[in-house]
Each structure stands twice: as C-alpha cells, then as structure tokens.
Amino acid sequence: xxxxxxxxxxxxxxxxxxxxxxxxxxxxxxxxxxxxxxxxxxxxxxxxxxxxxxxxxxxxxxxxxxxxxxxxxxxxxxxxxxxxxxxxxxxxxxxxxxxxxxxxxxxxxxxxxxxxxxxxxxxxxxxxxxxxxxxxxxxxxxxxxxxxxxxxxxxxxxxxxxxxxxxxxxxxxxxxxxxxxxxxxxxxxxxxxxxxxxxxxxxxxxxxxxxxxxxxxxxxxxxxxxxxxxxxxxxxxxxxxxxxxxxxxxxxxxxxxxxxxxxxxxxxxxxxxxxxxxxxxxxxxxxxxxxxxxxxxxxxxxxxxxxxxxxxxxxxxxxxxxxxxxxxxxxxxxxxxxxxxxxxxxxxxxxxxxxxxxxxxxxxxxxxxxxxxxxxxxxxxxxxxxxxxxxxxxxxxxxxxxxxxxxxxxxxxxxxxxxxxxxxxxxxxxxxxxxxxxxxxxxxxxxxxxxxxxxxxxxxxxxxxxxxxxxxxxxxxxxxxxxxxxxxxxxxxxxxxxxxxxxxxxxxxxxxxxxxxxxxxxxxxxxxxxxxxxxxxxxxxxxxxxxxxxxxxxxxxxxxxxxxxxxxxxxxxxx
Numbered sequence: 099x100x101x102x103x104x105x106x107x108x109x110x111x112x113x114x115x116x117x118x119x120x121x122x123x124x125x126x127x128x129x130x131x132x133x134x135x136x137x138x139x140x141x142x143x144x145x146x147x148x149x150x151x152x153x154x155x156x157x158x159x160x161x162x163x164x165x166x167x168x169x170x171x172x173x174x175x176x177x178x179x180x181x182x183x184x185x186x187x188x189x190x191x192x193x194x195x196x197x198x199x200x201x202x203x204x205x206x207x208x209x210x211x212x213x214x215x216x217x218x219x220x221x222x223x224x225x226x227x228x229x230x231x232x233x234x235x236x237x238x239x240x241x242x243x244x245x246x247x248x249x250x251x252x253x254x255x256x257x258x259x260x261x262x263x264x265x266x267x268x269x270x271x272x273x274x275x276x277x278x279x280x281x282x283x284x285x286x287x288x289x290x291x292x293x294x295x296x297x298x299x300x301x302x303x304x305x306x307x308x309x310x311x312x313x314x315x316x317x318x319x320x321x322x323x324x325x326x327x328x329x330x331x332x333x334x335x336x337x338x339x340x341x342x343x344x345x346x347x348x349x350x351x352x353x354x355x356x357x358x359x360x361x362x363x364x365x366x367x368x369x370x371x372x373x374x375x376x377x378x379x380x381x382x383x384x385x386x387x388x389x390x391x392x393x394x395x396x397x398x399x400x401x402x403x404x405x406x407x408x409x410x411x412x413x414x415x416x417x418x419x420x421x422x423x424x425x426x427x428x429x430x431x432x433x434x435x436x437x438x439x440x441x442x443x444x445x446x447x448x449x450x451x452x453x454x455x456x457x458x459x460x461x462x463x464x465x466x467x468x469x470x471x472x473x474x475x476x477x478x479x480x481x482x483x484x485x486x487x488x489x490x491x492x493x494x495x496x497x498x499x500x501x502x503x504x505x506x507x508x509x510x511x512x513x514x515x516x517x518x519x520x521x522x523x524x525x526x527x528x529x530x531x532x533x534x535x536x537x538x539x540x541x542x543x544x545x546x547x548x549x550x551x552x553x554x555x556x557x558x559x560x561x562x563x564x565x566x567x568x569x570x571x572x573x574x575x576x577x578x579x580x581x582x583x584x585x586x587x588x589x590x591x592x593x594x595x596x597x598x599x600x601x602x603x604x605x606x607x608x609x610x611x612x613x614x615x616x617x618x619x620x621x622x623x624x625x626x627x628x629x630x631x632x633x634x635x636x637x638x639x640x641x642x643x644x645x646x647x648x649x650x651x652x653x654x655x656x657x658x659x660x661x662x663x664x665x666x667x668x669x670x671x672x673x
Contacts, residue, residue: 106122106123107123109122109123109124110123110124136193136196136197139189139193140193140220140224142189143186143189143190143193143224143227144223144227146181146186146189147186147190147227147228147230147231148227149180149181150179150180150181150183150186150231150234151227151230151231151234153179153180154179154183154231154234154235154237154238155234157179157238157241158234158237158238158241179238183231183235183238186231187228187231187232187235190224190227190228190231191228193224194221194224194225194228197220197221197224198221247317250313250317251317251328251329254310254313254314254317254332255332257306257310258310258332258335258336260306261303261306261307261310261336261339261340262335262336262339264303265300265303265339265340265343266339269296269299269300269303269343270343272296272299273296273343273346273347273350276289276292276293276296276350277438277441278440278441279353279354279357279418279422279441279444280357280358280361281361281444282361282365283358283361283362283365285361286354286357286358286361287358289354289357290351290354290355290358293347293350293351293354296347297347297351300343300344300347303340304340304344307336307340310336311333311336311337314329314332314333314336315333317329318330318333349421349424352421353418353421353422356414356417356418356421357418359414360411360414360415360418360445360448363407363410363411363414364411364448364452366407367404367407367408367410367411367452368452368455370400370403370404370407371404371452371455371456371459373400374397374400374401374404374459374463375455375458375459375462377396377397377400378397378459378462378463378466386477387474387477387478390470390473390474390477391474393470394467394470397463397466397467401459401460401463404456404459405456408452408453408456411448411449411452412449415445415446415448415449418445419442419445419446422438422441422442422445423438469546472542472545472546473542473546475538475542476539476542476543476546479535479536479538479539479542480535480539480556482531482532482535483532483535483536483539483556483560484556486528486529486531486532486535486560487532487556487559487560487563489528490525490528490529490532490560490563490564490567491563493521493524493525493528493567494525494563494566494567494570497521497567497570497571497574498570498626498634498635498636498637499636499637500637501518501521501574501636502636502637502641502642502644502645503645504577504578504581504618504645504648504649505578505581505582505585505648506648507585507589508582508585508586508589511578511581511582511585512582514578515575515578515579515582518571518574518575518578522571525564525567525571529560529564529567532560533560536556536557536560562630565628565629566626566628566634569626569627569628570626570634573626573636574636576621577618577621577622580614580617580618580621581618581649583614584611584614584615584618584649584652585652587607587610587611587614588611588615588652588653588655588656591607591608591611591656591659592655592656592659605660608656608659608660609660611653611656612653612656612657612660615649615650615652615653615656616653618649619646619649619650619653622636622642622645622646622649623642
C-alpha cells in the first residue's frame with residue numbers, strides 16, 4: 099500500500115462521503131465514545147464468558163467423572179465460579195440486543211446505515227458464547243441440584259446414624275439396666291422418676307427422628323429413582339430402631355405403673371388388716387344387744403372390704419406377673435432370669451403374706467363373732483330372766499287381787515281349787531324358765547370369762563318373788579281345801595230329811611262344821627306373812643267380806659239345822 103498525504107477537504111477524492119464522518123465532511127453517523135464503550139463491553143463479556151465457560155466445563159466434567167467412577171461417594175466440588183453466571187448471561191443478552199439494534203435501526207434522517215465490520219463480527223461471537231454459556235449453565239445448575247441433593251442425603255444419613263447409634267448404644271444401655279419394680283410405693287415412684295428422666299433424653303432423639311422422617315418423605319416425593327432405594331432403607335432403619343425403643347419405653351412405663359398400683363393396693367390392704375387386727379385385739383364390753391349387732395356389722399363390713407382388697411391385690415399381682423413374663427423379649431440378649439425371679443418372688447411373697455394375715459384376721463373374727471353371739475345370748479337370757487321375774491310378779495299380783503272367791507258350794511270350790519293348781523303350774527313353769535335362763539347366764543359368763551352377772555338382783559328377786567308366791571299359793575290352797583271340807587260337810591248335813599232319826603254323832607258333826615266355818619272366817623282376816631316381814635291380804639276388804647258372806651250364810655243354815663235337832667230332843671222322856 100502507498101501512503102498518500104492529503105488535506106481534509108480532499109478526502110472525498112479517495113473516500114466516499116458516506117464513509118466519512120462529519121468531521122471530515124462526510125455523512126457517516128459515528129460516535130467514537132459509543133463505539134469504544136461497546137467495544138469494552140464486548141471484550142469484557144468475551145473475557146468473562148470464556149473464563150466462565152472454562153470453569154463451568156471443569157465443574158461439569160468433574161461431576162460427570164465422579165459419578166462415573168464412584169456413584170455412592172461424594173465428590174469434592176465445593177469451589178464456585180469466579181463470576182455469577184446469571185450476571186454474565188444478562189450482560190451478553192444486553193450486548194447482543196444492542197448490536198442487533200444498531201444493525202437494523204436507521205439514522206435520524208431515515209437513511210439506513212451499516213454497522214462497523216467489528217460489530218458485524220461481534221454478533222455471531224456473542225451469540226455463540228451465549229449458547230455455550232446457556233448450555234454449560236444448565237448443566238451447572240443440574241450439577242448444583244445433584245450436589246445439593248447429595249449433600250442433603252449425606253446430612254440425613256449422618257443424622258440417621260447418630261439417632262440409631264444413640265438409641266442402640268447409650269439409650270439401650272439405660273433401659274438394659276432398668277429391670278426392677280421396687281418393693282414399695284416409694285421405691286416404685288423412684289424408679290418411675292428415673293424412667294421419666296430416660297424418657298426425657300429419648301424424647302429429644304425422637305424429635306430428631308420426626309424431623310428426619312419428614313425430610314426423607316419430602317425427598318421420596320421429589321427424589322430420583324436412583325435415590326429411592328437408599329432413602330427407603332434409611333427410613334426403614336430409622337423407624338425400626340425408634341419404634342422398637344419407643345415400645346420398650348412404653349412397656350417399661352406400663353410395668354412400673356402396674357407395680358405402683360400393686361404396691362398401692364398392697365399398702366391399702368395392709369392398713370385395712372392392721373385396722374381390723376387392732377379392732378379385734380381390743381376387748382370390748384358392749385352394753386346391750388344393739389351395740390353388739392352394730393359391732394358385728396362393722397366387723398363384717400371390714401372383713402368384706404379386706405376380701406375385696408385381697409381380690410384386687412391378686413388381680414393386680416397376676417397382671418404384673420404376666421407383664422414380667424413378657425419382659426424377656428426386650429432383654430437385648432441380657433439374661434434377666436435373676437431379676438425376674440426376684441420380682442416374681444417379691445410379688446408372690448406379698449400376696450401370700452396378705453393371705454396369711456387375712457386368714458388370721460378371719461379366725462379372730464370368727465372367735466369374736468362367737469363371743470359376740472354368746473354375749474347376745476347372755477343379754478337375751480338376762481332380759482328373759484328379768485321378764486320371767488316380771489311375769490311371776492304379775493302372777494303373784496293376780497293371785498292376791500283376783501283369786502279371792504271360795505265358791506258357793508263344794509263343787510264350785512273344787513273347780514276353783516283345780517284352776518288354782520293349774521295357775522300354780524304356770525307359775526312353776528315361769529320360775530323354772532327363769533332359773534334355767536339364769537343358769538345359762540352362768541355358763542355363758544364362764545365361757546366368756548367374765549364376772550357372773552346372774553349374781554346381781556335378778557336371782558334374788560326371782561327367789562324372793564317365788565317364795566312369796568309359794569307362801570301365798572299355800573295359803574290359797576289351805577283356804578280352798580278348808581272351804582271344800584266346810585261346804586261338803588254342810589251340804590251333806592243340810593240335805594238329810596228332817597223325818598230321819600237323829601244320829602248319835604250328828605250334833606258333833608254340826609259342831610265340827612261350825613268350828614271349820616269359824617276357822618275359815620278367821621283365816622280370811624289373817625294376812626300372808628312373807629320372810630321379809632311384809633304382809634299381804636287377798637283382795638280388798640270388800641272382796642273379803644263378800645267371800646265371807648257366803649260362808650256365814652251357810653253357817654246360819656247349819657245353826658238352824660242344829661236348833662231343829664235340839665227341839666225334838668227336848669220333847670223326849672229322857673229330856
């Protein structure tokens with residue numbers, strides 16, 4: 099080429115005006131600062147996109163290589179691109195849009211213009227770089243997604259193993275050392291408190307299990323086919339360990355609760371037996387039959403309550419024994435025969451001890467019941483004996499007040515005498531009944547080992563009333579027998595015909611009849627004298643006068659008969 103030096107106004111000789119800027123007298127629209135800025139943007143985009151493509155290719159190719167070599171091992175791809183791919187892509191799209199706009203837009207005057215050659219060459223380069231960037235960035239995003247998923251899977255696997263290792267290690271060891279049930283309520287409560295502490299530690303790991311299970315479920319819903327098997331295996335392993343540990347915790351909790359209920363029932367039963375035994379050891383002296391019945395009722399209620407308590411203890415004990423028999427399935431290979439034997443021996447020992455104590459109380463209740471029944475019989479005998487005394491007193495009172503008549507003739511008097519004997523038989527039976535009752539009280543007092551209560555006022559009263567009755571009865575019999583003799587003799591004499599000759603001893607008989615009648619009348623005025631010096635009359639004075647009136651009337655007839663007999667004697671020659 100030959101260099102030609104020309105002035106500015108002669109450039110049109112060599113260059114078309116449309117190719118010269120206004121500074122050189124041409125019509126070419128050109129802004130050098132604008133071109134420079136665009137050039138700088140293009141070069142910067144070219145540099146950044148080229149560097150980014152290399153980095154993305156390295157990352158993507160490294161990931162592919164790692165997947166091919168060892169699929170299950172994590173690849174070290176922790177480095178990131180030096181620039182943001184999104185920013186570079188946005189810059190490239192803006193640059194390409196600007197280049198395309200400069201190419202197709204016209205000038206201000208409406209005349210189209212052609213871009214610079216470098217601008218024409220820049221467009222395909224930018225498009226090619228953008229296509230490459232989009233391709234590599236898409237692969238990079240997939241690599242990042244796979245890396246994030248793999249990282250998340252590794253974190254989940256690590257947490258799962260932490261949970262599994264703790265539950266199968268320290269967690270299982272804690273439960274492996276807890277097999278006792280305690281020998282009292284306090285001991286069972288202490289074991290429950292210790293178990294609650296163990297449950298509190300387990301609950302923290304169970305919370306991690308719930309969170310991990312949710313994460314695994316989310317990955318299963320959105321995961322690839324190649325990860326499903328591993329995720330399901332992790333989920334199954336975690337669930338098996340957690341459910342097995344939770345079941346063991348629940349079993350232990352139920353066992354301790356059953357042991358606490360057993361010891362609680364045993365303590366209540368023991369207190370009931372102590373109360374019943376204390377009641378049986380105190381010697382009671384009831385005042386009457388009603389208090390005895392109340393005491394017996396209270397004993398029966400307490401004994402029934404003890405029976406129900408022992409039945410409840412047996413049910414709780416059998417339930418606890420059944421749970422202990424199933425405890426070996428949670429032993430994790432540990433021999434729990436010794437621990438179980440101690441627990442079983444303790445439970446059976448408590449139930450046997452309560453049975454023996456209840457049997458002793460039942461025997462004592464039987465003795466107390468027999469004693470109470472004997473005391474009821476004692477009170478009943480004393481009450482009936484007192485009633486017998488009252489009856490005998492009533493018979494004596496009736497004898498004195500109502501058994502007054504001596505009869506109008508011999509026949510009636512004999513009937514009264516027969517009735518009196520029957521009346522005496524009733525009184526004798528009443529007295530014998532009272533004596534038998536008092537003898538029974540003596541026997542019962544000896545059986546009860548108490549002071550004889552029949553030596554009080556009942557026996558003396560009974561004997562005193564009976565003595566009074568016998569004296570009164572004897573007096574009544576004497577009067578009736580005298581009346582029978584009087585009426586019989588008088589009626590015999592009075593019934594003889596006056597025409598019959600007078601017997602030699604007839605006058606003597608009349609004298610005897612008068613003597614008997616006079617004696618009977620005298621006897622009616624005499625009271626019955628008792629051993630204590632007291633006196634009692636039969637009936638009232640009017641009653642005695644009425645009874646004596648019949649005797650006097652018959653004596654008048656006898657006197658008249660005697661006078662009639664004396665008149666014929668006065669008319670005889672001897673007289």
